[in-house]
Amino acid sequence: MPIRRDKRDRYVEIEVSTPPEPLWVRCESCGELIFRQKLQENQYVCPRCGAYFFLSAQDRVASLVDGGSFVELPPPQVVEDPLGFSDQVSYKERLGRARAETGLSEAVLAGTANVQGIPVVLAVMDFRFIGGSMGVGVGEILCQAMEHALQEGKPFVLVVSSGGARVQEGVLSLLQMVKVVAAREALARAGIPYIAILTYPSTGGVLASIGSIADLTIAEEGALIGFAGPRVIEQTTGERLPPGFQTAKFALEHGMVDAVVPRAKLREELARALSVLVDER
Amino acid sequence: MNEAERLKVLEEKAAELRRLAEENGLDLSAEIAVLEQKIAELRRAIQEGLSPWGRVQLARRPDRPSGLPFVQALCDSFYELRGDRIVGDDPALRGGFAKLKGKRIAILFHQRGATPEEQRQARFGMASAQGYWKARRIMKVAARLRLPLLTLINTPGAYPGVQAEAHNIAGAIAACIWQMLQHPAPTLAVILGEGGSGGAVALAAADRVLILENATYSVISPEGAASILWKDAKFAEKAAENLKLTAQELLALGAVDEVIPEAPGGAHTDFQGTVEAVRGAVLRHLSELSALPLDELLRLRYKRYRHVGSAGGAD
Numbered sequence A: 001m002p003i004r005r006d007k008r009d010r011y012v013e014i015e016v017s018t019p020p021e022p023l024w025v026r027c028e029s030c031g032e033l034i035f036r037q038k039l040q041e042n043q044y045v046c047p048r049c050g051a052y053f054f055l056s057a058q059d060r061v062a063s064l065v066d067g068g069s070f071v072e073l074p075p076p077q078v079v080e081d082p083l084g085f086s087d088q089v090s091y092k093e094r095l096g097r098a099r100a101e102t103g104l105s106e107a108v109l110a111g112t113a114n115v116q117g118i119p120v121v122l123a124v125m126d127f128r129f130i131g132g133s134m135g136v137g138v139g140e141i142l143c144q145a146m147e148h149a150l151q152e153g154k155p156f157v158l159v160v161s162s163g164g165a166r167v168q169e170g171v172l173s174l175l176q177m178v179k180v181v182a183a184r185e186a187l188a189r190a191g192i193p194y195i196a197i198l199t200y201p202s203t204g205g206v207l208a209s210i211g212s213i214a215d216l217t218i219a220e221e222g223a224l225i226g227f228a229g230p231r232v233i234e235q236t237t238g239e240r241l242p243p244g245f246q247t248a249k250f251a252l253e254h255g256m257v258d259a260v261v262p263r264a265k266l267r268e269e270l271a272r273a274l275s276v277l278v279d280e281r
Numbered sequence B: 001m002n003e004a005e006r007l008k009v010l011e012e013k014a015a016e017l018r019r020l021a022e023e024n025g026l027d028l029s030a031e032i033a034v035l036e037q038k039i040a041e042l043r044r045a046i047q048e049g050l051s052p053w054g055r056v057q058l059a060r061r062p063d064r065p066s067g068l069p070f071v072q073a074l075c076d077s078f079y080e081l082r083g084d085r086i087v088g089d090d091p092a093l094r095g096g097f098a099k100l101k102g103k104r105i106a107i108l109f110h111q112r113g114a115t116p117e118e119q120r121q122a123r124f125g126m127a128s129a130q131g132y133w134k135a136r137r138i139m140k141v142a143a144r145l146r147l148p149l150l151t152l153i154n155t156p157g158a159y160p161g162v163q164a165e166a167h168n169i170a171g172a173i174a175a176c177i178w179q180m181l182q183h184p185a186p187t188l189a190v191i192l193g194e195g196g197s198g199g200a201v202a203l204a205a206a207d208r209v210l211i212l213e214n215a216t217y218s219v220i221s222p223e224g225a226a227s228i229l230w231k232d233a234k235f236a237e238k239a240a241e242n243l244k245l246t247a248q249e250l251l252a253l254g255a256v257d258e259v260i261p262e263a264p265g266g267a268h269t270d271f272q273g274t275v276e277a278v279r280g281a282v283l284r285h286l287s288e289l290s291a292l293p294l295d296e297l298l299r300l301r302y303k304r305y306r307h308v309g310s311a312g313g314a315d
Ligand SMILES: [Zn+2]
Pocket: A027, A028, A029, A030, A031, A032, A046, A047, A048, A049, A050, A051
């Protein structure tokens, strides 16, 4: 699903049938037909117009860490479908589909890695997995990643790509907001640095918990950062959204993030931030 | 006579018998026990007859005991604090210092308003960024003074607006959760009406969370869930069932610790009774929590949330 901005500088999501992976991908922003490999080499940024495409958690990890350094933490066991939720599709079926489509067990991938030689614990959310939403599984992976960072004395890095809470897990997903903040509080008490990288999208319950309380926060250029989605705001309040609303630049101008960085420079920026937060070895 | 009215008659009869027994030194315990059994059965029947959607409607009633009138009735005295000390104030989320049966506490509560004018002014209890930054400020003041913190929750959710975003409402909610988890004194949340999403959880990271019998607590409104998942708001009733948002369901999920009974027709039929029931429960929990040493309080608080929804969390 590529994303682009329309004439009023708002984001528009475009559904694209992905599997099986076509050789060519059309940029919905400028219409350019891009050779997939070329797009991949350009970290899923349109070589012609600079529009950002979604990055899978696996591709995001590869783009940020030293080659071959990522080791996934063992995925935790959690109760699946705690409410027995079913809408047009049962939640169990949605989970199965998401797993098949993404190759992930949940909407976040966590492990240890090195970033330009600096060891970190890294967790990367994946929007393709039920909108990157946080339920019990995501909450548990994030907590265990933070606890691992605490045990190892390594900085914790989180890449947010999430629409918010996992609706199908009801109040338990809401309470994951408290759970991840509780783990974050333990990190803080141990003096372990936490860096958040906000990407497209960083919204809802994830932004209103773990996403907003890092020691240092970097926004990827092309990020969407906000509590409520633009459509919800327009529909609820009838307000007209100002140009550039909820962009990375908006977040910077309103004091919510420390830096805005293009995707190609993110790894270098993260390494620079880490280097001032950890002692020389 | 409907079930609620019949129940009221039975309850009055039981009260009358108790009074007679006491005044005249009679032993009417057998008669009273029979009546109490009938009352319990009827109560159960009334409550079981309510669907989750029916409870959502009760929880949203504008005349539900809540807001400033409730706080004034609940507490001996209340001194309101205003403003977030950064940009402004918010009429939808209020708070300050209070005395509850002589005990000093800090209190935070949503204000929904009862009349249309009040509702409009308080945005139906949807607090904006200023409200949550103010709540965080009051939490910090309470922490400084080591005051127990009581929150009374009744909100459709945090306000989704342009100004709210510009003032970092997400960051304010996160800051409230974090501050509440660190609070160096007992914390207690009571969900009085609608416990709507992030706007509710910002005030609910408490040692214990109590809920009125017909109140709800949910990640999203049934209408919101219906329009996202069923692509049609008409499925709200179905969504309400799936979301497991009623007090008893929340208790079974471990999301709340105790359900406070309501008058059979709903809390709005008995304002004073609701005040007394909530006061009783609050005082009991605060006194239990106050007996714990601080490190134990914080340890239990961490444990309560760290394992929420996780396997092995029952420990
Ligand atoms: Zn393009």
